[in-house]
């Protein structure tokens with residue numbers, strides 16, 4: 354049944370400013386844009402751009418934002434049939450400031466907080482028939498643990514993108530097939546005691562750490578640490594680069610690419626995605642990734 358993404362859908366309200374303001378400071382911004390976003394929706398959208406036909410699972414409100422988010426996914430080959438619309442909740446929103454090619458993000462969860470066990474039960478059969486299930490942490494952690502547990506039990510591979518970072522229960526780490534933190538998230542989850550290479554070797558083929566403009570890293574079963582460089586890009590906006598990485602990695606690994614190839618493919622897709630403003634705007638097609646693949 355292909356790849357299933359269970360996660361958040363947000364309307365991103367993006368202010369472009371000369372720089373990120375300091376605490377307590379007011380500065381003049383350049384423009385305000387509304388872009389479809391949310392880590393879950395971004396990952397589904399990125400898969401759709403690559404030519405996959407993923408299914409998106411999550412909750413939105415019944416407002417105008419909801420329509421725009423669902424329309425943008427549906428227009429990009431994503432099955433949106435199981436996204437639940439709630440009358441008593443607002444669609445999730447992310448307030449994003451982009452400045453000097455960096456960003457800050459505040460997410461108001463809204464309907465994303467209602468992706469609970471009851472919702473998961475209604476889509477459980479679909480998830481158990483999927484080739485791979487992708488999860489992030491903008492929906493309740495309890496639901497992420499619940500879905501991971503039943504997928505693990507049924508042998509359905511799970512890719513967890515642990516963003517935004519939070520402490521995770523041991524069983525969840527054991528149950529997921531891949532976990533893809535950035536370096537900061539890896540430290541929050543696994544602590545600071547071990548050097549990155551030691552940490553990677555402890556979870557060979559499972560822990561994939563994204564390193565921003567340094568690319569990504571993972572360890573193979575024989576203890577070799579792969580450090581795969583990023584491609585050179587003219588960065589406009591890094592919002593959604595992590596989501597593109599995750600989607601492209603899932604795309605490649607579900608097509609039986611080797612770890613090294615999957616990381617190269619994911620780095621390339623993520624790099625390309627930073628060249629346009631907005632999380633989903635810059636997400637590449639398969640042809641665009643292949644063209645820039647080192």
Ligand code: RIB
Pocket residue numbers: 361363364365389390391392395446447458460491592593594595596632
């Ligand atoms: O990963 C980027 C996403 O994080 C944005 O689209 C925003 O909605 C936040 O969820």
